[in-house]
Amino acid sequence: MTIVVEEPRTTGAPDAAVQHVPYDFSRPAQLSRESIRHLEAAFESFARLWSSQLTAKVRLRAHVALERVELVTYEEYASTLPGTTAMVTGAFADREEPCVVQFGLDSALLWVVQMMGGRSTTLPEGRTFTPIELALVRHVMDGTFEHLGASLDPLLPDAPVFGAVHYNPQYMQVISAAAAVIVARYAMRLGDAETAATVMLPVSVVVDRLAEAGDGVAPGHTAEHTLDQVSRAPVDVALRLAPITIRAGEVLELAPGDLLRFPHPETKPFELVAGATPIARATPGARGSRLACTITTVHEETR
Known part of the structure; x- marks a missing residue:
């Protein structure tokens, strides 16, 4: 037997007047709009510096444009990448979690061709690097990580340094698959060739700095708001x-x-x-x- 429990109606503002954003328990970490704007400004600054660096070192007009910044799990991020790609890790002095700069192997091989004096108007077929090619790519990435550290300086514990190059995102377990990461997605143009690149930062590395800057994670979601929303469920x-x-x-x-x-x-x-x-x-x-x-x-x- 099911009995309806009727509660006395209370006067005052209707419940519909109280608006709450639904909480996604499968994705507990949330970034405020202020945090997103702060990150977008930093990643756009990095895009300009990276464009200038590639143009100077590769001797090919390069343009890097930020498309969006998103908060996902590392597993979700890895699933969006090609099966074989260049994932360059950047290590922080006092942190175990690295950042990642990802780009196509064909893009990197085009860099190598240009730096070796060759000229190409199309992207070569992607493959893993030879020792000489890896040394040239590392030379480029050393400067890239310097620019990344300069652009995100208030948000990073220190400037990242070159760690290693990985080719398969599914086997690259630098952090937990369920860990939250911030991903900046870029559209890259090298001469007439168009490709894509990403930068991944673990949230655990950035969140404390965002909080210190006054742009913490979901500052409006206080314990009182959470209790109020649960009580109305x-x-x-x-x-x-x-x-x-x-x-x-x-x-x-x-x-x-x-x-x-x-x-x-x-x-x-x-x-x-x-x-x-x-x-x-x-x-x-x-x-x-x-x-x-x-x-x-x-x-x-x-x-």
Whole structure:
């Protein structure tokens, strides 16, 4: 038996006037708009410096433009990358989590061709680097990490330094798959060739600096807001009799008009439950044309 528990209506502003942003428990980390703007400004500054660096070192007009900044898990980030690509890690002096600058192997090989004096108007076929090519790419990336550190200086613990080059994002486990990361996605143009690149920063490296700058993670979501939103969440409640155990065969043979005797005394209150959790005891009754119940006791653990 399900009994409707009616609460007295209160006067004042309607509940619809209180607006809350739904909380995504599968993605607990959130960035405020101020934080996003702060990060976008820093990553756009890096894009300008990186463009100038590539143009000077590669001897090919390069243009890097920021497309968007997003907050995802590392697993989600890795799943958006090609199966084979260049992922260059940048290590921080006092942190285990590195940052990552990712770009296509074809783009890097075009850099090498240009630095070796060659001329190409198309991207070469992507492949892993030879030792000489790796040395040239590292030469470029040393300057890239310097520019990244200069652009994001207020947000980073220190300037990152070249760590290593990885080719498969699925096997590159630099941090936990569920760890939150900030990803800046760039559109890159090298001469007439267009490609893409990304920069990944672990949130754990950046969040403290954002908070110190006054742009913390979700500053409006205080404990009071969370408690208020949880208290307004709808919950289904029901009145429950003492259960009875019968055989499965009897259940299959049930028909309209059958009588089941429950071991629940008439004078004993019913259990008021939320899901499977008892929260109170109540006696059934009526209010107008609708069934209702009167709370007699409330379990202490639910207070």
